[in-house]
Amino acid sequence: MSRKKASKSKGGNASPSGGTPAKDNTKSGKNSLVVGVQANGVVHPSRPVCNSSEFYDIAFKVMLVGDSGVGKTCLLVRFKDGAFLAGSFISTVGIDFRNKVLNIDGVKVKLQIWDTAGQERFRSVTHAYYRDAHALLLLYDVTNKASFDNTRAWLTEIHEYAQKDVVLMLLGNKADASHSRTVRRDEGERLAKEFGVPFMETSARSGLNVELAFTAIAKELKYRSMKETDEPTFKLHEYVSKEVQTTGCCRP
Numbered sequence: 268m269s270r271k272k273a274s275k276s277k278g279g280n281a282s283p284s285g286g287t288p289a290k291d292n293t294k295s296g297k298n299s300l301v302v303g304v305q306a307n308g309v310v311h312p313s314r315p316v317c318n319s320s321e322f323y324d325i326a327f328k329v330m331l332v333g334d335s336g337v338g339k340t341c342l343l344v345r346f347k348d349g350a351f352l353a354g355s356f357i358s359t360v361g362i363d364f365r366n367k368v369l370n371i372d373g374v375k376v377k378l379q380i381w382d383t384a385g386q387e388r389f390r391s392v393t394h395a396y397y398r399d400a401h402a403l404l405l406l407y408d409v410t411n412k413a414s415f416d417n418t419r420a421w422l423t424e425i426h427e428y429a430q431k432d433v434v435l436m437l438l439g440n441k442a443d444a445s446h447s448r449t450v451r452r453d454e455g456e457r458l459a460k461e462f463g464v465p466f467m468e469t470s471a472r473s474g475l476n477v478e479l480a481f482t483a484i485a486k487e488l489k490y491r492s493m494k495e496t497d498e499p500t501f502k503l504h505e506y507v508s509k510e511v512q513t514t515g516c517c518r519p
């Protein structure tokens with residue numbers, strides 16, 4: 268399989284091809300995503316030129332969705348940079364993305380992770396991006412019951428606009444905030460079961476299950492696109508239940 272260049276941070280390919288190596292348009296030094304985003308009417312902050320030499324085999328587009336304030340941007344920053352940004356200065360304007368390359372069983376899987384603002388006024392922009400997302404992480408905030416209740420509306424949207432075979436996972440974020448929790452874990456589990464999607468609680472603050480959430484979808488996407496007859500079957504639900512950590516447990 269041919270190897271492609273991936274951006275280490277922002278930038279990269281506008282259209283990961285979902286299983287086949289993505290078209291390499293980083294060599295031009297220009298970021299075609301900027302053009303795509305502007306075409307959809309969102310004013311985007313300027314991006315650095317891509318000059319990374321990191322390689323990848325396959326690339327996928329992942330989207331973070333959910334109400335504003337549930338921790339989408341913090342989850343992405345935790346996963347990408349291993350840090351937690353407290354406070355409100357990180358609020359997302361329109362749609363933004365980061366790339367991260369994961370080594371999954373010897374295959375370099377690039378996740379191009381899109382971070383959307385949950386505000387109603389950006390919904391119409393989000394719809395366009397649902398369509399070519401390979402995976403969606405739907406977040407709610409365990410300290411905000413309304414954000415949990417709204418996941419039903421998000422799921423309806425997803426079923427309407429996303430690809431039929433999109434990899435979907437429900438995440439109850441801010442699991443560290445036990446003192447202000449208003450949504451129990453079993454409530455999240457029940458909703459996820461009802462919709463047939465894998466579920467875990469996460470914390471961008473402590474890092475709980477953050478790596479796992481992204482690794483699990485990368486494994487599923489890689490398995491789907493590179494299925495070899497001699498490869499053991501990968502079952503996303505089973506992998507998540509085996510690997511998930513619960514609050515108060517051992518690993519951050």
Ligand SMILES: Nc1nc2c(ncn2[C@@H]2O[C@H](COP(=O)(O)OP(=O)(O)O)[C@@H](O)[C@H]2O)c(=O)[nH]1
Binds near residue numbers: 341354358473
């Ligand atoms: N305690 C706690 N606070 C978090 C967590 N993730 C995000 N926050 C806080 O929640 C607020 C909203 O986070 P942000 O990532 O901007 O949410 P977004 O609108 O969904 O992107 C910020 O003040 C964050 O510091 C978390 O895991 N635990």
Ligand SMILES: [Mg+2]
Binds near residue numbers: 339341359382383
């Ligand atoms: Mg945000």
